[in-house]
Amino acid sequence: MFRKIMVANRGEIALRVLRAARELGIKVVVAHSEADSQSLPVLLADEAICIGPAPSAQSYLNIPNLLSAALITGAEAIHPGYGFLAENPQFAEMCRDHGIVFIGPTPESMHSLGSKAGGREIAARSNVPTVPGTGVLRSVEEALEAAEAIGYPVLLKASAGGGGRGQKVVRSPEEMRTAFAQAQLEAQNYFSDPSLILEKYIELFRHVEVQVMGDGKGHVVHVGERDCSVQRRNQKLIEEAPSRLDEALRQEILAAGVRLAKYVNYQGAGTLEFIVDPEGNYYFMEMNTRIQVEHTVTEMVSGLDLVKLQIKIAAGEPFTLKQSEIVLRGHAIECRINAEDYEKDFRPSIGKVETLHFPGGPGVRVDSHLYAGYSIPPHYDSLVAKLIVHGEDRQEAIARMRRALAETVIEGPGLRTTVPFHLRVMDDELYQRGEVYTDFVARLLG
Template structure:
């Protein structure tokens, strides 16, 4: 009997997620092929992969966002699968479609599911059909007149949101009718530039809510399970700064309702692979806001509290295998937090700080994990995001996890660039954060109060 053919996955990404996927592939006995731009030729993920392919110049649009170059690299290197990671092409339905048309397996949901769930207006309709509560809002609006009619029904304050894409782009808060027309024009322009689609819809602005997301995974055998929830409420301009699992202070009833809703929605669309269903939580009420059809930056904290390798589960699903665990086997084990260490200066409005990592000493010890695409001597280049590392800690309870977070962040040493490390240390020490349950506006309110105190 001949041996089964070796599975070989092209990692269509860079940085820490590329390292993460390569390690998962090797743990499954798969081979991994890295891609890189000019700027990343000497990168860590290139060194760890079984093979590497150059895909273009440093700007992302000419390398990591070049579908032709990425698909050709997969074909030329004899890959059977393509893993998109997060960001770049991960939620582009045309990329998943092109991968499939090339005779390769896309590690993720189908292009049709990515398309339907990536369009926020379409996703809202699907959620309603699955019996999942949504934020009061509108369908797609084409112009200021349509927006005014929708706003009259929804009321103020409201959010103008891009129907395509995410990541906080194309969103504007409107508090009065005289602000609406200008906000619509600005949001349309931003959405068109970011996603190539200026379609918008309106939602009621739920202020003082928490941002809770549920990790789901579905396989090709009809199984969909959840791996509980994460609290992503500590945000700046709708960009996450740190995450925690499970969400502190969530009642058992609310947790069961949210996770059940996430599974229903994923099952409704026949979801395959890893995805995240995101909600706003207001007291004991929750509302669906969007689904991310990919692995998330913050997936390690879910791995820490459930003991499951989510990237390995992605690869199993892509290979046609059933999930390794059933819902009843997935239990919560302690508390985990993730801190995004970015090369940015919090004292200068988070201005990027590219440069060479002249020293990079990550922490270690019990309950500490650091995911990074860099080592000392590596370079944070200005073409891509500024993530240096994710410091992840786990404890038997929240108190132990916070203590380990303080120790790990204190031990972390990064020289050569300015980072957000000290900001995270201040957040961990903050009494309101330590009490748990902060809202999505908490960080910016805290920063404003701090600025006023300094001025006084």
């Protein structure tokens, strides 16, 4: 097992990794920007090292600074969390070149699965259905030709991206040239890669994802699936496990996820994302080669610590968990608490946290880096807490989440969070009945 690892991330995921490592007896170095010098992971770390000023490009995305920090502190491995460099194969390769273990999949897996075009190709080889679409487009003329063959509406997507960035819905040839240029620009700005692919746009669907763990030698298991259909502008807001799928379809999707991960001898934690339309057709979208924000609901229903498993696999410990040993119980829901004002189009809200109270009681978990007196910086993602509950069934989980949200207090001058939004969702009849597709938030807010 490692003696010391470095966390190359911030916020609640840095704290999550720190806690898992500490329970394994590992010392933790937290790399941080100047803006995060008083963050909770930094205050709780065994060691902390500043890697640059507030802008991500100069700190959390600064590969030379991160590698230097790991070497200076004697860290044997780096956990990248999610976002930032977590899915960057160049970073994983450079870690390996410097004798540092990257806690995640191999650079080769990340190269093959990291782009949407590459993921589509591997899905086809492993007999996993994909949405009708293309490989990387070479020109807008090629996009127009492909759209004509597939049929409008279509979706332009950044091949190297995720989180809805670099995506444009195109409903006619007249829209294509402008949308193509805009999507390329966004893809370049967010992912330093302007490559685009094109897919048939499916208007109404559930977003279902399969959690897998692999040892890099062909042994892969799934840890169930999650429903992530409550989204706004392709950003997930609420996730739950298990999904509300017919059992036969659920098993088929789980098997497809394992099949694809085995095809590339996947190592560590990974997530395969699927579209499921109202008729029960399912299509592979992409694979996220990292731990996900919403891994918590899978942990709640499985009893497994996925971050500890990541670390153990990266350390070379045998991964012997069998599929038959994974038993999922009950229902879990996660609400992402963002520092945003949902009544003003989810406008970011920053400020100092003066009053803070998180809920407790049976089946309630809070992952957060907040503390009273902490000032939320304006430079990063607005996620400030994850509220997760577990119940015997979905009905109890909803009731428990409603109770937990009502107990949550995050207050400060001018500070707003999405707690009121989540309470509104929990009270919504369509949500309570499980009639939720990716257009749910648009319908809810009118």
